[in-house]
Amino acid sequence: MAILLALATSAFAANGFFSVGQDDGRWWFFDPDGERFFSAGVNVVAPGGHYCPALGYSPYHENIIALYGSEAAWADVTEQRLRDWNFNTLGGWSDFGLANETPYTVVLYMSGADWMSGFVPDYWGQDFYDRVADTAAGCAARADDSRLIGWFIDNEMRWGPDWRRVADLFADYIAFLPEAPGKRIMVAWLHQRYGGNLAALNAVYGWNLTNWSDLLQLTEVSPLPKNKTQADDREAWTAFVADHFFQVTAQAIRAADPNHLVMGARFVSWCTPQVVLEAAAQYCDVISVNHYLLWDFYAWLHETLREKVRFVSAEDMLSAYNEISGLPVLISEFSMRGLDAVPPSTYPPNWFFKTADTQTERTAWAMAFVRQCTHSDYVIGYHWFDYMDEPALGRFDGENSNFGLVTEMDKPYAMLVAAFTMANLEAYQWPFE
Numbered sequence: 001m002a003i004l005l006a007l008a009t010s011a012f013a014a015n016g017f018f019s020v021g022q023d024d025g026r027w028w029f030f031d032p033d034g035e036r037f038f039s040a041g042v043n044v045v046a047p048g049g050h051y052c053p054a055l056g057y058s059p060y061h062e063n064i065i066a067l068y069g070s071e072a073a074w075a076d077v078t079e080q081r082l083r084d085w086n087f088n089t090l091g092g093w094s095d096f097g098l099a100n101e102t103p104y105t106v107v108l109y110m111s112g113a114d115w116m117s118g119f120v121p122d123y124w125g126q127d128f129y130d131r132v133a134d135t136a137a138g139c140a141a142r143a144d145d146s147r148l149i150g151w152f153i154d155n156e157m158r159w160g161p162d163w164r165r166v167a168d169l170f171a172d173y174i175a176f177l178p179e180a181p182g183k184r185i186m187v188a189w190l191h192q193r194y195g196g197n198l199a200a201l202n203a204v205y206g207w208n209l210t211n212w213s214d215l216l217q218l219t220e221v222s223p224l225p226k227n228k229t230q231a232d233d234r235e236a237w238t239a240f241v242a243d244h245f246f247q248v249t250a251q252a253i254r255a256a257d258p259n260h261l262v263m264g265a266r267f268v269s270w271c272t273p274q275v276v277l278e279a280a281a282q283y284c285d286v287i288s289v290n291h292y293l294l295w296d297f298y299a300w301l302h303e304t305l306r307e308k309v310r311f312v313s314a315e316d317m318l319s320a321y322n323e324i325s326g327l328p329v330l331i332s333e334f335s336m337r338g339l340d341a342v343p344p345s346t347y348p349p350n351w352f353f354k355t356a357d358t359q360t361e362r363t364a365w366a367m368a369f370v371r372q373c374t375h376s377d378y379v380i381g382y383h384w385f386d387y388m389d390e391p392a393l394g395r396f397d398g399e400n401s402n403f404g405l406v407t408e409m410d411k412p413y414a415m416l417v418a419a420f421t422m423a424n425l426e427a428y429q430w431p432f433e
Contacts, residue, residue: 017259018103018149020285020328026377026430027328031103032146038374038427039149039381040420041089041105042405043333044388045078047071047098049408052391060388060408067410074410075099078387085405085417086424091383092152092266092332105263105383106142107152110135110249115156116397118164120172122182123245136252143257150261152288152332153249159238161309162271167223169241170234178216187215189240193233204229224309235310239275243282250283264288266332267321269314270302274324277312281325286380289318290333293354293369322378331373331382338362341402343392348399362402363416367423374426384420 014034021030029037044050049060064074075098082088082102089103090096096104112121112131121128142148160168176183191212194201202209204227209215225231250262264284267277269291280287291314294302303315313320321329337345338356345355356362366384373379389404405420406412 016146018261020261020380024431027322027380029149029380036428037088037103038424039089039103039330039383040087040424041091041381041383042082042087042387043091043093043383044386045082045090045094045099046387047074047095049388050390050395052393052395054393055391059391060410063409071098081412081417085421087420088424089149089381089383091385092155093386096147101147103147103149105149105152107155107266108135108139108253109154110252111154111157111245111265113154113157116164118158118162120158120169122173122176122180123241123248124181124185126181129248132249132252136256139253139260140256143259148260150263150286151253151257152263153246153253153265153284155266156268156290157265158271159242159267159276160271160273160311161224162268165223168225168234169238170225171221171223173237173241174221175219177219183216186237187212189237190215190233193236204233231310235273235275238273239279242273242276242279246280246283261285263330263332266290267312269318269321270294270311272312273310274312275310277321277324281327284327286330287321287325287327288330288332289321290385291318291331292334292348293336293365294352295354298352317372317376317379319376319378328380329378330380333385334369334382335385335401335403336362336366336369337402339402341389342407343389343400343402345401347394347401359413359415363413363419366416367419370420370423371426374423375432377430 014032016032018032018037019030021028023036029039031037047061047064049058051058068074068077079099079102089105090099091105092107094104110132112128113119139151158164173182173186190201198209198212201207205221225234253262262284263286264280266288267290269289277287299315303313306313312324318329336356338359338361339345339350340358356365370382373382384405386403388406388410389408390399390401391408392400394400404413405417
């Protein structure tokens with residue numbers, strides 16, 4: 001990190017913790033000494049690697065123990081590598097306890113949502129409030145850690161239709177049982193929105209409710225709106241849920257730990273409703289976005305349909321996330337993969353998920369993306385997913401991709417890491433000619 005600090009210029013008063021702000025026309029992190037800090041990070045920097053269900057163990061972990069003899073020895077090698085490659089941050093799911101100096105981030109999983117299925121819990125339920133309180137108590141234990149950059153509230157929550165479930169939060173909450181607190185909140189919200197006019201609500205949704213309590217018993221509705229009035233209602237409900245979620249979680253984190261940044265919930269770049277971003281912006285310090293490139297046809301299709309689903313635009317280097325929120329953007333996950341590596345990279349499907357033929361092409365694509373980040377005035381960092389390749393036979397969710405900076409034998413992809421070694425410093429050359 002010494003090289004990075006030498007290139008930075010002091011702009012903020014040192015406060016002992018990381019902060020964000022604007023300097024010389026650009027958003028930055030500022031480190032505990034008040035120096036500009038562009039977060040060049042890596043996810044899953046952990047000796048455990050990826051567990052492979054088909055094998056019953058993590059091949060990466062087996063390999064590094066054979067190579068180095070212990071996790072501690074691996075950590076020494078790995079931290080030095082990251083320093084040599086000018087990475088300065090341990091991203092999500094990294095074993096920050098094994099590193100001595102590198103700044104780090106933590107994913108909190110406050111929501112209780114299920115990442116695999118896209119299940120959305122009741123954000124007014126006692127289970128949610130208990131989870132938030134318990135998680136925030138853990139934040140308090142790190143409140144004085146100057147190496148911690150900040151907290152991610154959660155990761156890739158489903159806020160609307162996506163690959164896991166084609167439905168909005170209105171449909172999710174309608175499906176709750178009558179006794180669910182969130183269902184009762186929803187009925188009260190609709191009553192207020194329609195001014196108690198049940199006939200008007202019935203007309204919009206084609207229901208035959210005779211009184212407002214009948215709505216508590218209703219458990220099915222179309223997964224997506226069927227007309228503009230429904231779309232407006234359902235978007236407003238999503239905004240109401242998101243505002244509640246981010247208010248409760250962010251306030252709990254700040255009450256337990258007033259020193260560190262609240263860095264959003266790692267939105268899926270292509271699948272985040274604009275009203276959710278607007279809600280998060282009221283309570284967070286940074287907007288974190290996980291962004292993977294799609295082939296041009298699918299990116300075009302997304303933009304064509306975006307107005308109907310009212311998602312934030314993911315084109316133009318996620319500039320809409322900054323413009324709408326008024327906050328800096330951290331790319332909390334991104335990656336490229338090549339078909340010439342040991343992992344087959346068949347999942348996520350390579351006909352949908354942009355995939356290079358060779359490591360040369362992979363490196364070129366990665367650097368094109370990185371340089372857009374470093375040359376922007378609102379991206380304050382990027383975290384590569386991830387340190388090691390995924391198992392060829394798949395991890396827990398079936399992913400089997402060449403996402404690593406190193407192979408499962410812990411051998412660096414020389415071309416890629418050489419390119420990162422240079423590119424990770426470029427943001428500090430701001431402003432560019």
